[in-house]
Ligand SMILES: Nc1nc2c(c(=O)[nH]1)N[C@H]1C(S)=C(S)[C@@H](COP(=O)(O)OP(=O)(O)OC[C@H]3O[C@@H](n4cnc5c(N)ncnc54)[C@H](O)[C@@H]3O)O[C@H]1N2
């Protein structure tokens with residue numbers, strides 16, 4: 001039996017970072033991983049500008065009751081830079097360039113305006129420099145605003161476009177094929193005969209892989225026949241950087257993935273000290289074209305597939321993409337529960353934050369981490385991890401927690 005860490009190290013050894021890149025417009029870069037850092041093409045703010053709608057003034061002119069003459073109007077986007085001499089100011093809107101002769105903004109609420117809007121009387125005196133957003137205050141041209149290895153979400157893309165960058169260099173998406181195996185599998189909607197079940201791992205894996213940044217190039221369901229399975233696997237692998245399989249990894253007579261890969265590939269089938277997800281396998285499949293394609297074979301029970309995906313497949317994708325892997329946080333148990341014996345437990349939990357700000361996690365299902373359940377993972381916020389030597393989790397005990405991405 002291997003520890004989770006030992007098995008993870010074996011699986012990670014199967015792949016090296018992809019190293020190939022795409023250059024894509026920023027609007028099409030969501031979910032992609034930066035291959036090169038983002039360097040600002042401009043200062044942000046690009047120029048000193050007003051944080052308020054009001055009047056740009058010279059601080060030297062300010063006193064309670066001072067009357068200033070309004071000599072210009074500067075809305076946002078205006079190129080105007082009106083000259084201001086003593087006793088003069090200009091009307092300015094939020095985001096507009098502060099005139100070179102002004103150093104302070106008086107918000108419109110702090111003045112009285114004459115009926116003809118040509119003069120203002122100052123009712124409250126702001127500090128020198130008030131409401132002026134300085135050029136380069138956020139960052140300056142030439143600085144790195146995001147490092148390589150970052151996955152681009154909405155917030156990152158806001159920053160990238162704000163920094164004036166139109167195209168980003170991202171890691172090519174890993175091409176991943178999904179193979180579900182089992183004679184019993186039927187598509188949802190089909191009429192089930194005795195012994196048959198609805199296929200769910202294939203769609204789960206394809207969807208989770210795409211959400212994690214993969215290009216899913218094939219999603220097949222293959223039977224437990226050795227030759228048919230091998231032929232399907234060859235077609236899946238021929239277009240892929242990685243194949244993720246579900247089912248058939250255990251010790252049964254029809255566990256086609258183990259049987260075929262042990263006979264026809266470089267492979268290892270392991271028992272890992274985790275529950276769910278004890279039987280695991282990996283292989284290197286030599287395609288007809290002579291390319292070695294890494295395969296990660298997950299146990300077929302739906303919760304085993306989901307947990308194994310979280311622990312191993314996401315880590316492999318992170319490595320291919322050159323991206324940091326997600327860590328574990330500290331949480332406390334919301335209730336008592338009994339974890340399985342001698343294996344580290346990964347149990348789907350809901351999380352709530354208590355009055356003290358602690359994350360309290362509670363298994364979503366009375367069956368805890370029983371591996372046949374399809375509902376538990378979907379109803380959970382993430383996984384709690386309980387070490388193998390824990391005989392009973394007590395409410396208030398510290399446990400590790402990882403939120404689904
Ligand atoms: N004698 C032993 N038997 C088993 C052991 C063991 O150590 N000794 N380990 C058990 C554990 S733990 C697990 S987990 C499973 C893993 O088995 P396989 O990976 O070989 O998976 P299958 O037998 O193909 O399927 C298990 C279960 O999951 C259902 N399944 C499979 N694929 C799908 C799919 N795509 N969608 C939905 N459900 C699927 C399948 O019908 C089975 O019910 O082995 C234990 N046995």
Ligand code: MOO
Pocket residue numbers: 274275276277278279299301303304371372
């Ligand atoms: O490891 Mo299996 O996933 O316990 O049922």
